Amino acid sequence: MSNAQRLNRAAPPSRSKPAGRGLAGLFSREFALIIPSLILLGFAMGYPLATIVERSVSDFPGGHGALLDNYRWFFDEELNRVVLLRTFRTAAIVTLACLVIAYPYAYAMTVVGWRMRLVMQAAVIAPLLVGTMTRNYSWVILLQDKGPVNDALGAVGLGPFHMIGSLSGVIIGLVQISLPFIILPLYASLREIDVRLMGAARSLGATPTQAFTRVYLPLSLPGVVAGSLVVFVITLGSYITPALLGSPQQSLLPQLVAQQINQLLAWGRGSAMGLILLGVTLLLLWLGSRASRWSSVLSNGSGGGR
């Protein structure tokens, strides 16, 4: 493979126009193939986003205002800060719950036989195929005040709990819906860990707990970071589940964005909010990529192998 690449680099003129003369020389013929996608991305993503940016600094409820008034309004208004905080808290709770459920499951997937692993994999992928609306509909039914979940809890003497139309319902729904998105990357990362290292640690006198916390856990950190990040970002941007299972009094940021646009026709404020949501998401992804680099350095340092 690397030989082929070297060969490739050694003889470019046979494959494309001679390089080095003018700007056109920089682009090989294959560039033409990406043009249709670039047009779509430009027309359906670049231009609309530019419109949104433009509106966030030029469209004001009073008709006129200073450049950053919509952003200032977002952080000045108490309600917005409360919603932003609630959105973060909800995403954190959902991510933590997902991690606690997903870690043992993904670990089990690495130690069972191939037949069982296939079944466990199918159980993770199946919910993804079922579709967003079907899954949300199910939770509307299950979490009703007189629904099956409350019936089951009542049978063991608990509840009834008011789950639908509250943040707890949103969290339950989001955890179940997000689970596949953390199990899959986590499994991919745990699969790569050489389990013989645990045996080595044990033979050198480590207790099972020490072998786990000092050897296995650090090696699994890149997968933990990647999976958690996916769930956190998904939760941060989720709209359907909070709208169906939550209440307008406890809305999350994406709902507030939609409300500004749809009900208040406040394009400037809605756009500013949407862009703030994007900014937070990008910041998290950037921090996450740094954290995963850091954690893989850490696991390489303690793992020594690979």
Add this chain to the structure above:
Amino acid sequence: MSAGKGRIALNAFCGLVMVLLIAPALVAVPMSFNGRATFEFPPRSWSTRWYENLLSDVTWRDAIVHSLTVAAIVTVVATAIGTAAAYGLARGRFPGRAAVMALATAPMIIPIVLVAIALYAIFLEARMVGTLQAFVIAHSLIALPFVIVTVTAGLRSLDDGLERAARTLGAGPAVAFFTVTLPLLKRSLAIAAALAFAASLDDVVVAMFISSPTFQTLPVKIYSSLTDTVDPTVAVASTLTLSLAALGMAVAFLVMTKKGAAGDAASR
């Protein structure tokens, strides 16, 4: 033995997680045979009239037709231009390739509400809200990253020496691509097309913004029906989606086991 106990606890835990993953979706099946228009679960009386309703009610039927039409066109568009882009990115040499790749996967990362209001803004200006064209453009954007990521992965695992060999033997670039590379990419292309189809069929948020009372897709119809009524036709639509998913999984499973058997036969 504590290790044995730990193993039993882990198995029990995983069993529960599997139930948590699978069981909730199945709620739709009994609900779809509900005798009355309630959210009561389990239903007390039974009927198949909601199935008849789904087929006879013109708003439901239209929603299904719109969803399938959009998804079919999007699958063709996104798979074609996404595959071309993945090939260009993998084989071409030009400045800013990493930037193009990041740009191409951006629709996956940008919060969907922002994508939705941005597309809504331009379609409002262009008077395209509630049109087939608007849906095709929007859903092609959503589907594009799935195609590019899948086909890029497929190309990476492909031996590009084969294509070069064809070129050495006198095939033009187009002939080499269509007779050597494309057949080898069949599997990746099938997965990419399936993902594009699913991405379009599953979109709710963008569709909610760019639909009109006369042009809705199935998820939008389900959403509005869920928030306004207790119509069990929703459960029928969910049950049908569920059946489609089960069918898709069964086909994938058959293909995989058949492929496995063929691989065995070939290696023998």
